[in-house]
Amino acid sequence: VQLQASGGGLVQAGGSLRLSCVGSGRTFSRDAMGWFRQAPGKEREFVAAISRTGGSTFYSDSVKGRFTISRDSAKNTVYLQMNNLKLEDQAVYYCAANRNAILSAGLSYHSNEEVYELWGQGTQVTVSS
DSSP, X not given: OEEEEEOXXXXXXXXXXXXXXXXXXXXXTTSEEEEEEEOTTSOOEEEEEEOTTSSOEEEOTTXXXXXXXXXXXXXXXXXXXXXXXXXXXXXXXXXXXXXXXXXXXXXXXXXXXXXXXXEOOOEEEEEEO
């Protein structure tokens, strides 16, 4: 059972990238899924999350309005569309799965990395000026 993140790369500020996170080994259609990132010298931070049903999404203030998280349960895949990228978005991005997510939970729950029990390997996003 694993998560495989991809789609990172080099992009100019103002550009766009779409990250993908594919799950394998079991179905992730009933998991809450999250994206986190870690820049050099900084702690890992929450970026976005999507609820088990896909009906609710959550974002950090720093990416709200620019990033969109979505899921395709048939493909066992979660996406992170990143638009208007800024220099400060440069980081390694990780996807994570929470199999036992609380259905009615809000941002404070989904942004807590401790609720996620499975993590992908990370994909590098580099933003140039």
